[in-house]
Amino acid sequence: MKITDVETYAVGAGWKNWLFVRVITDEDLYGIGEATLNGFALTCEAAVQELKSLVIGLDPREIRRNIRMMMERVSNDGGPIHHAAVAGIEEACWDILGKSLGVPVYQLFGGKVRDWVDCYANGWYRTERSPQAFAALAREATSRGFKALKFDPLGTTSGFFEPSDLEVSLEIIGAVREAVGPGVRLLIDLHARLSESEAVAFIAKCGGFDIFWWEEPTTREREAPTNSVAARVTDRIASGESFASVGQFLTLMQGRSVSIYQPEPMSLGGILPTIAVAEIAGADGAWIAPHQSGGPVATAVCLQLAAILPNFLIQEHFDPFNDPWTSSLVTWTPQLDPMTGRLEIPSAPGLGLDLNLETVAAHPYDPRAFLDVTANGWEKRLGQSADIEINTLGAKNE
Numbered sequence: 001m002k003i004t005d006v007e008t009y010a011v012g013a014g015w016k017n018w019l020f021v022r023v024i025t026d027e028d029l030y031g032i033g034e035a036t037l038n039g040f041a042l043t044c045e046a047a048v049q050e051l052k053s054l055v056i057g058l059d060p061r062e063i064r065r066n067i068r069m070m071m072e073r074v075s076n077d078g079g080p081i082h083h084a085a086v087a088g089i090e091e092a093c094w095d096i097l098g099k100s101l102g103v104p105v106y107q108l109f110g111g112k113v114r115d116w117v118d119c120y121a122n123g124w125y126r127t128e129r130s131p132q133a134f135a136a137l138a139r140e141a142t143s144r145g146f147k148a149l150k151f152d153p154l155g156t157t158s159g160f161f162e163p164s165d166l167e168v169s170l171e172i173i174g175a176v177r178e179a180v181g182p183g184v185r186l187l188i189d190l191h192a193r194l195s196e197s198e199a200v201a202f203i204a205k206c207g208g209f210d211i212f213w214w215e216e217p218t219t220r221e222r223e224a225p226t227n228s229v230a231a232r233v234t235d236r237i238a239s240g241e242s243f244a245s246v247g248q249f250l251t252l253m254q255g256r257s258v259s260i261y262q263p264e265p266m267s268l269g270g271i272l273p274t275i276a277v278a279e280i281a282g283a284d285g286a287w288i289a290p291h292q293s294g295g296p297v298a299t300a301v302c303l304q305l306a307a308i309l310p311n312f313l314i315q316e317h318f319d320p321f322n323d324p325w326t327s328s329l330v331t332w333t334p335q336l337d338p339m340t341g342r343l344e345i346p347s348a349p350g351l352g353l354d355l356n357l358e359t360v361a362a363h364p365y366d367p368r369a370f371l372d373v374t375a376n377g378w379e380k381r382l383g384q385s386a387d388i389e390i391n392t393l394g395a396k397n398e
Helices: 041-055 063-072 079-101 105-109 131-143 163-180 196-205 224-232 246-254 271-283 296-308 324-329 357-362
Strands: 003-012 017-025 030-034 116-121 148-151 185-189 211-215 237-239 315-317 342-344
Touching: 003 041, 003 357, 017 041, 017 079, 030 079, 030 296, 041 063, 041 079, 063 079, 063 271, 079 105, 079 271, 079 296, 105 296, 116 296, 131 148, 131 163, 148 163, 163 185, 163 196, 196 211, 196 224, 224 237, 246 271, 271 296, 296 315, 296 324, 296 342, 324 357
Parallel strands: 116 148, 116 315, 148 185, 185 211, 211 237
Antiparallel strands: 003 017, 017 030, 116 342
């Protein structure tokens, strides 16, 4: 079997562009993957096409050899963009291998350790930044069966809170906790926007809200400040979604204070490096909770990982809160058990789903579709449409 072509499809999904990859073979068999990176869909698409010449003629089932070649033959590493491009091709090759053998990807790694995975809702709060609005949508999300909710109450705060922003943030967290009661996990995403000291102070002020974890509390420049925050608070800290190498997780681990790692399979280069992160975490008694704010193919990739990794904690789940048409992009979407709040694992060969190219064609790349947490009203996740005010410019984006 040989690779004969690599196709790319950029899809405008409202608040973000998703990039899908299809690897075509000479045996009437193809695989799909995803290479989404917020704000860089066309850049990642170009990167996939530049790697294409390296893989044409190769056997897609020799995945480790192909991945090593794509990483090492391009001698100056291209960071997350390079790794996202590799991930799209790598995931598609796993899809091909599973399909060629008639088994799900998880079976290629020795089978499942679970039939379901805990998940948390994200993107459920597409509304104005107010305690009442957040509380109402929190109740709606839990009525669907979600037992955990993640959200960012900070607005456009950066570095240090203005007194009024601090008050609103605390009121939002309190309103959500009151709305859902004590039986629902709350996870707070700080999007790496607070100084180390401000993150510590804010977490302390929220001690009565029973927050399950605080995500990316401070700068992404180095791993040490996140570990410092974790060492100074008693709450759980989660981090790692922006890492582009396995070694960064090793550095985080060596700080001895963070025990929830958040690898993003697309930023790392796909399934194999994410498994490597899980094994490093497991050796240190830590857990992984993969980041996933991409499209439905990326969701399927994470669920394959959830099936095989013993220290897989919980999965981020945006899909039900994206625009309704997005569910028709693929032939399978996971069902949420409303009683347990868990997601099912796909069971069809390969990744367990396929792309609907008619839906893809109907929703082309949109240059306004990216998430900008510096914009007033970003919580609505509308992309850069006209009613989102760009805070740093103080003007509407036309």
